Amino acid sequence: MHKMNKKAAKGEVNEADIDKERINFNKFIKKTEKLLSFCFALLLNLAEDLNIERKMVKRKIVQLLVEMMDRNNLDLLYSVLNFLKKLSIFSENERQMVQYKVVDKLNKFIPNPNQQLVNIILRLTLNLSFDVEFCDQLAETPLLKKIVEMLKVGQMRSHGISILYQLSKSEKIRAALTFTECLPIV
Numbered sequence: 001m002h003k004m005n006k007k008a009a010k011g012e013v014n015e016a017d018i019d020k021e022r023i024n025f026n027k028f029i030k031k032t033e034k035l036l037s038f039c040f041a042l043l044l045n046l047a048e049d050l051n052i053e054r055k056m057v058k059r060k061i062v063q064l065l066v067e068m069m070d071r072n073n074l075d076l077l078y079s080v081l082n083f084l085k086k087l088s089i090f091s092e093n094e095r096q097m098v099q100y101k102v103v104d105k106l107n108k109f110i111p112n113p114n115q116q117l118v119n120i121i122l123r124l125t126l127n128l129s130f131d132v133e134f135c136d137q138l139a140e141t142p143l144l145k146k147i148v149e150m151l152k153v154g155q156m157r158s159h160g161i162s163i164l165y166q167l168s169k170s171e172k173i174r175a176a177l178t179f180t181e182c183l184p185i186v
Contacts (some may be wrong), residue, residue, distance in 0.1 A: 006037075017027065027139065030073070031077045033073035033075075034073070034075065034076075036068065036071075037073065037076040037078075038157075039080045040073040040076070040079040043061070043083065043153070044083045044086060047087075051145065057087070057148060058137065061087070062093055062096040062097060062100065063085060063096070065080050065083055065084050066100040066102050067086075067143070069102070069105040069106075074114065074117065077090065078116070080115060081120045081121060081124060082120060084097065084102070085123055085124040085127060088128055089127060090125035091130075094127070094130070094131045095131065095133075097128060098128070098131055101137070103128075103143060104136075104137075107141050107143040107146070109121050110146040111146065119149070119155075119159070122147070122156060122159035125138075125163055126162055126163050126166060129163055129166040132170060135170035136172050136175065139172035139173050139175075139176045144167075146181065147164065148185065151164075151185045152185060164177070164186075
């Protein structure tokens with residue numbers, strides 16, 4: 001990197017050096033995401049103790065986890081979503097997830113060829129569907145239509161129906177469902 005800086009100062013940067021740096025940077029990102037995945041899995045195991053979980057929440061673990069949803073590493077996403085699903089059991093954590101607009105982040109993952117990831121997303125969505133504000137946010141995103149589409153997939157049907165049943169308490173959701181294929185599918 002130091003050699004490249006000297007060359008850049010002289011204006012002698014060529015395309016091969018840039019490609020080499022890009023490859024090194026991508027390797028660094030992959031290693032970092034692997035380490036983050038391991039760390040979040042470890043924290044998830046430590047969070048089995050409710051006292052430790054509360055301390056993590058005080059230190060803004062929810063915000064950090066929601067920010068990590070912008071990454072593309074499958075193992076990291078799986079660890080993060082599992083952790084969020086565990087935390088979403090408590091209403092104060094639910095409110096934080098809603099505050100950080102987790103629904104916008106969830107929207108980009110469906111549809112997804114990885115059924116295990118979709119399963120975790122649907123279970124997290126079900127946990128969050130008990131929050132009225134989450135339901136209101138969900139009504140304004142394409143995620144609702146995507147959940148309805150999941151009803152067509154046999155393995156995801158039970159999660160989809162459970163989510164839609166819970167969401168139906170919201171007037172906005174009921175209105176939005178009239179513009180989907182929900183009724184004919186169900």
